[in-house]
Amino acid sequence: MSITVTLVRSDTLREVVADGTTGLDLFGEDRTIVACRVNGEIKDLHLPLPDGATVEPVLIGSPDGLNILRHSCAHVAAQAVQNLHEEAKLGIGPPITDGFYYDFMLDEPFTPEALKALEKQMQRIIKEKQSFRRRVVTDEEARVELADEPFKLELITDKGSANAEDGSSMEVGAGDLTIYENVRRNGERAWEDLCRGPHVPHTGYIPAFALTRSSAAYWRGDQKNQQLQRLYGTAWPSRDELKDYQTRMAEAAKRDHRKLGSELDLFSFPDEIGSGLPVFHPKGALIKMQMENYSRQRHLEAGYSFVSTPHITKGHLFETSKHLDWYADGMYPPMRVDEERDEDGTVVKPGVDYYLKPMNCPMHNLIFSSRGRSYRELPLRLFEFGSVYRYEKSGVVHGLTRARGFTQDDAHIYCTREQMKDELTRLLTFVLDLLKDYGLDDFYLELSTRDPEKSVGDDATWEEATRTLAEVAHASGLELVDDPGGAAFYGPKISVQAKDAIGRTWQLSTIQLDFFEPGLFNLEYTAADGSRQQPVMIHRALFGSIERFFGVLLEHYAGAFPVWLAPVQVVGIPVAGEFTGYLDEVAEKLRARGVRVEVDSSDDRMQKKIRNAQKQKVPYMLIAGGDDRAAGAVSFRYRDGEQKNGVPIDEAIEEIVEAIARKVQV
RNA sequence: GCCACCUUAGCUCAGUAGGUAGAGCGACGCUCUCGUAAAGCGUAGGUCACCGGUUCGAUUCCGGUAGGUGGCUCCA
Numbered sequence: 001m002s003i004t005v006t007l008v009r010s011d012t013l014r015e016v017v018a019d020g021t022t023g024l025d026l027f028g029e030d031r032t033i034v035a036c037r038v039n040g041e042i043k044d045l046h047l048p049l050p051d052g053a054t055v056e057p058v059l060i061g062s063p064d065g066l067n068i069l070r071h072s073c074a075h076v077a078a079q080a081v082q083n084l085h086e087e088a089k090l091g092i093g094p095p096i097t098d099g100f101y102y103d104f105m106l107d108e109p110f111t112p113e114a115l116k117a118l119e120k121q122m123q124r125i126i127k128e129k130q131s132f133r134r135r136v137v138t139d140e141e142a143r144v145e146l147a148d149e150p151f152k153l154e155l156i157t158d159k160g161s162a163n164a165e166d167g168s169s170m171e172v173g174a175g176d177l178t179i180y181e182n183v184r185r186n187g188e189r190a191w192e193d194l195c196r197g198p199h200v201p202h203t204g205y206i207p208a209f210a211l212t213r214s215s216a217a218y219w220r221g222d223q224k225n226q227q228l229q230r231l232y233g234t235a236w237p238s239r240d241e242l243k244d245y246q247t248r249m250a251e252a253a254k255r256d257h258r259k260l261g262s263e264l265d266l267f268s269f270p271d272e273i274g275s276g277l278p279v280f281h282p283k284g285a286l287i288k289m290q291m292e293n294y295s296r297q298r299h300l301e302a303g304y305s306f307v308s309t310p311h312i313t314k315g316h317l318f319e320t321s322k323h324l325d326w327y328a329d330g331m332y333p334p335m336r337v338d339e340e341r342d343e344d345g346t347v348v349k350p351g352v353d354y355y356l357k358p359m360n361c362p363m364h365n366l367i368f369s370s371r372g373r374s375y376r377e378l379p380l381r382l383f384e385f386g387s388v389y390r391y392e393k394s395g396v397v398h399g400l401t402r403a404r405g406f407t408q409d410d411a412h413i414y415c416t417r418e419q420m421k422d423e424l425t426r427l428l429t430f431v432l433d434l435l436k437d438y439g440l441d442d443f444y445l446e447l448s449t450r451d452p453e454k455s456v457g458d459d460a461t462w463e464e465a466t467r468t469l470a471e472v473a474h475a476s477g478l479e480l481v482d483d484p485g486g487a488a489f490y491g492p493k494i495s496v497q498a499k500d501a502i503g504r505t506w507q508l509s510t511i512q513l514d515f516f517e518p519g520l521f522n523l524e525y526t527a528a529d530g531s532r533q534q535p536v537m538i539h540r541a542l543f544g545s546i547e548r549f550f551g552v553l554l555e556h557y558a559g560a561f562p563v564w565l566a567p568v569q570v571v572g573i574p575v576a577g578e579f580t581g582y583l584d585e586v587a588e589k590l591r592a593r594g595v596r597v598e599v600d601s602s603d604d605r606m607q608k609k610i611r612n613a614q615k616q617k618v619p620y621m622l623i624a625g626g627d628d629r630a631a632g633a634v635s636f637r638y639r640d641g642e643q644k645n646g647v648p649i650d651e652a653i654e655e656i657v658e659a660i661a662r663k664v665q666v
Numbered sequence: 667g668c669c670a671c672c673u674u675a676g677c678u679c680a681g682u683a684g685g686u687a688g689a690g691c692g693a694c695g696c697u698c699u700c701g702u703a704a705a706g707c708g709u710a711g712g713u714c715a716c717c718g719g720u721u722c723g724a725u726u727c728c729g730g731u732a733g734g735u736g737g738c739u740c741c742a
Contacts, residue, residue, distance in 0.1 A: 101737095109670055215737030216669030223739045227668060230737070262677075271715080271733055327742050359742065393667050394733095396740065488742055512742090539742095576699045603699085611703035625701050637702055645701090 003051035020048050024201055026055065031207075032237065033057040034068050034200045042068075044134050044198045060205075060237040070095035072132065072200045073122075073209050073235040074102045079182060079191040080121035081106070081231065090193065091151050091219060091228045092171055098245060099234035103217055105151070106229050110214035118231070119211050126206050130182040130190050132199035142177050142194060151219065152194045171195055208242035209235040252502060255558040257551040258399040264559050264616060266567075267400070276397040276404030278547060283567035286596075288550055290565050292385060295409055295434070295542070302430055304383040304411055309363035311387055315353040320520055321362040322456065326489050332356045332391045360386035361514075361539055364412040365521040368535075373525040378535060379415035379423050385546065386410045400551035407546045413538040414523065420536050424472040424511065431496055431509045431542050432476075437663060438553060439562060442499035444479040446507070448486030455489045457516050465513040466492045490516045500556040508549065512539040560617040560639055562665040563656070570656060571613040572599035573637075575606050575625030582629045586622060586649055593657050610637065619666050620656055638666060 003021065006014050017025070023045035027033040035042050037056040038049060042064055049055060058065045074093035081088050081104055091103025108114070137145070139156055146152040152171070159172035171194050180199055181192040200206065211233045219225035236242040253259075261267045266284030269277065280288055299306075315334055318324045323331070332355065339351025357363065364382045373380070387407045396402055415423050432443060447470055450462050473480045473494050487493055493512035497505045514537040517523075524532045543549035553561070563569050570590060572583035583599045590597045600609045606623070613621050621637040627646065628634050634652050636644040647655075659666050 111670075213736055214670065217738045218668085221739075223668085227738080229669075232737075269733090275733070321742095323742070330740085330742070361742095390741080393740065395667065395669095395738085397734095402741075490742080573702085574699095575701045578699075605698090605700060605705055607700085607702070608704055609702095614703055621702080623702065627701080635702080641702080643702060 003049065003053075005049055005052070006054040007056075017049075019051075022046055022048050023055065023057075027057050028201070030057075031205060032060045034060045034065050034205055035198045037064075042198055044132065045201045046131070047134065060207075066237070067095040068198055068200055069206060069237065070100040070233075070235045072203070073206050073233060074100035075132070075180065075182065075191075075193055075195070075199065076122050076125050076203055076206065076209075077118065077211065077231055077233055078102045078104075078193060079125055080118045082191065083121055083125075084117065089151060090149050091217075091230075092155075093193075094169075099212065099232060101217075101230050101232045103151075103219070103228040103230050105226065110229055110231055115211045115214065115231075122209065122211075125182075125190070126203045128184055128190070129202045129204035130184055131202045132197075133181045133183050134197055134199075135179045135181060136176045137179050139177060142179065145179065145192070146194055149194075155194065169196070206235060207237055208239045209233055210242065210246070248502070252504075255502070255555045256399075257401070257554040260554050260559040261400070261551075266554070269399075274404070275394065276392055276402070278400060278403060278405075284550075286567040287561065287565050288546060291438070291543070291546060291550065291553075292409075294437070294564075298430075298434055298437075299383050299411070302381075304381040307364065307367055307382045307384050309360060309367075309384060309386060310357075311389070312354045312356055313363065315355050317362045317366075318355060318357075321359075321365075321517060322489070322520060323358065323362075326454070327358065330390050330392070331358050332389055356389035357386075358388050358390045360384060360388065360408065360410045361412055361517060361537075362521070364410075365517065365523060365537075368412075368414055368523055369521060373414075373535075375416065375525055375527050375533070378525060379413050379419055380535075381411055381413045383409075383411040400547040400554075403545070403547055406548065408541045409543045409546060410539075410541050413540065414518070414525075414535040415538070416525075416527075416533070417536055420513070420538070421468055421472060423538065424468065424513075425475060427511060427538065427540060428472060428476055428494070431511070431540075434542055435496065435498060435508065438549075439556065439665065440498040440500070440508075444481060444497050444505075445473045445476065446481045446483045446486075446495045446497055447473055448483040448488075448493045448495065450487050450492060451485035451489075455487065457490070461515045462492065465515055469494050469511075469513055488512055488514075490514045498552075500552065501558070504555075506552045508544050508552070509542045510540065510544065513537075514539055557665075560619075560665075562663060563619045563659045564661075564663045566617075566619050567596065568598055568616065568618050569595050569660065570597040570620040570622055571609075571616075571618045572597065572634075573606060573609045573613065573621055573623045574599070574601070575623065577601075577603070579624050579626070579629060583622065583624050583634075586624070586634055586652075589649065590653055590656065593653060595653075595656055595660065614639070619659075622652065 003017060003019050005017060023036040023043065027036065027045060035045055035058040037058055038053050042058060060069055071094065074095065078090055078093055085106055085108060089105040091105065093100060093102030142156050143153060155172050156177065159177065178195060178197060179192050180195040180197055182190040184190050211231060213232045215230045216227050217230035219228055234245060236245060264283065265281050266287065267278050267280045270279060273279065315324065334353035334355050336351040336353055339347060340349035342348050367382060368380065385407050387405065389405045392402060392404050397404060413423060449466050469492050491512055491514040493510050495507050496509040498508050499505050518534050518537050524534055527533045572587050574580045574583050580599060580601045587597045587599050610621060617639060619639060622634040623637055624634050631646055633646045633648050636647055636652065
């Protein structure tokens with residue numbers, strides 16, 4: 001008996017092989033082939049191939065191959081956990097970006113020492129080269145075999161409804177229910193798990209891995225469920241790639257905005273003020289001011305009107321806007337003022353509750369409705385750097401990117417339904433152009449649609465709003481990702497996701513359509529025919545929060561801001577003290593051109609001054625000694641260490657001024 | 667909010683198996699006046715996060731609080 005298979009390689013060829021031939025027979029020599037695609041479906045290498053099959057190897061470094069590697073590594077981790085803790089119950093263990101996790105119900109916490117012990121155990125399992133064997137089972141058989149695994153039993157029961165989002169699809173997918181056994185070379189079964197597969201042929205196919213951290217995780221991602229312990233790991237096709245990954249993580253840690261913030265003396269979070277409430281030091285505040293100033297200028301050019309509103313308000317405003325219905329948990333509790341009590345403590349005059357505002361829109365609405373509005377005024381674009389306060393849960397506060405007090409570059413655009421689409425198109429262009437000026441240029445869009453359980457309004461209106469946003473997003477030509485159920489309660493939104501210098505994505509701008517708040521606030525304008533009409537409202541913030549955007553830029557540039565944003569643009573460094581006066585003169589000329597320049601007149605040696613300026617990531621060092629003074633020149637030292645000696649003063653000034661004006665990175 | 671871990675000088679970190687602490691950098695002072703990433707010497711600086719408990723004695727052990735880190739859930 002023989003069968004014919006078509007091997008998809010660099011050169012496609014048909015081969016006649018014996019019946020019963022497996023992927024391992026074809027590819028077993030090559031450890032970089034972890035599975036095969038049989039007629040388009042990924043299968044384990046140990047399975048016999050059907051006659052006439054088209055067989056394509058799955059390489060360990062391919063996206064599918066990496067997932068298989070990492071998911072197999074998750075199994076090894078789970079076996080290690082159960083080897084050391086018989087009582088541990090299995091949750092799920094899918095591959096994720098760069099690695100995998102596995103959830104367990106286990107009383108004993110995964111401490112850093114425990115991770116080390118587990119890694120050792122995993123190495124032992126890998127050394128044993130245990131085969132992964134696939135076995136099809138009925139629901140009943142699976143229930144019997146996994147009687148001790150309550151979470152797996154739940155997955156068996158729910159397999160029809162298993163969705164990809166909670167990772168359970170890795171355990172039970174569509175089709176047959178399967179168990180993967182780990183079998184030692186002497187044939188003895190080491191471990192097994194309910195799993196859809198596929199897997200690498202044996203544990204020896206895992207070349208490099210590390211356990212990275214542990215955490216708590218709710219079963220199936222739901223806060224109402226039991227909390228499990230999650231073990232995170234990473235796995236790579238080679239030791240070098242693992243090392244590269246670890247280096248990348250270390251590099252990312254070096255540009256952490258919280259670390260750079262204190263190293264560069266930009267901002268801090270004094271305990272005395274409270275969690276998530278930053279103060280900006282002079283250099284940080286200067287960068288922030290530059291960011292704001294340029295944004296203001298662009299908003300003026302784009303036809304925005306500037307407004308300004310208070311930080312606190314009577315609670316009634318947020319009753320009108322429904323925020324107190326929906327997001328009271330996210331607000332600081334009220335301040336009760338003007339309440340009077342008698343000696344017994346009985347209230348004789350009720351007080352009024354004031355709230356710190358978590359959003360600016362209700363106040364902007366009041367400006368809109370402060371007088372009658374004509375259709376001729378629309379679109380009316382009200383802009384404000386509005387400070388808001390949100391009582392973020394203690395565990396989520398994170399540097400500048402998730403603070404409790406921050407300032408939004410917030411605007412609300414009131415327009416007619418007819419104007420809506422053009423306005424959104426214009427707005428999206430404006431957003432992307434502005435972000436580019438700050439040095440971000442790699443974007444994609446996300447469209448967040450309605451969550452029926454957390455929203456107000458009727459289906460038809462939601463549908464229209466969602467469709468309009470989708471059309472505008474498509475027209476931009478950018479990649480569009482769906483985010484079902486991610487909308488705000490009052491309307492759908494587009495958010496702009498930007499990639500930074502090391503490839504991480506950040507959600508920045510949001511553009512939200514709102515058909516409901518205008519109704520809640522009875523906003524109206526007089527149309528051309530004299531009728532009263534309700535405007536459509538667009539909420540938009542480009543930076544999101546200035547503080548957060550600051551943090552993103554700080555990490556994007558690793559602290560080395562482009563000249564126009566750098567708090568100190570030029571440091572003058574005399575070769576010796578006697579040249580300080582000469583540099584002071586140069587600095588004076590630069591200052592006259594608006595350049596932020598300092599001359600380092602400390603009694604450090606020149607080398608130390610260079611080191612200091614370098615560590616502060618100052619874009620230009622101007623060094624001057626006898627040669628320069630004699631020639632009426634200065635010597636440049638750039639951040640990359642390059643130098644340019646003997647540049648005439650006027651030329652040097654022009655170079656710097658031009659780099660600032662062009663907003664370039666140097 | 668939940669789980670784990672952490673908090674010692676301005677910063678980075680040692681240390682004390684319970685007897686109130688040390689380095690480097692930084693700051694300040696003096697000497698040096700120097701050509702592309704750290705000159706030399708000296709001085710000051712700490713209720714060992716805070717509050718309780720155990721103890722003759724707590725920075726160290728226990729409990730609580732605050733702040734932080736990594737995740738989870740959340741993010742108008």
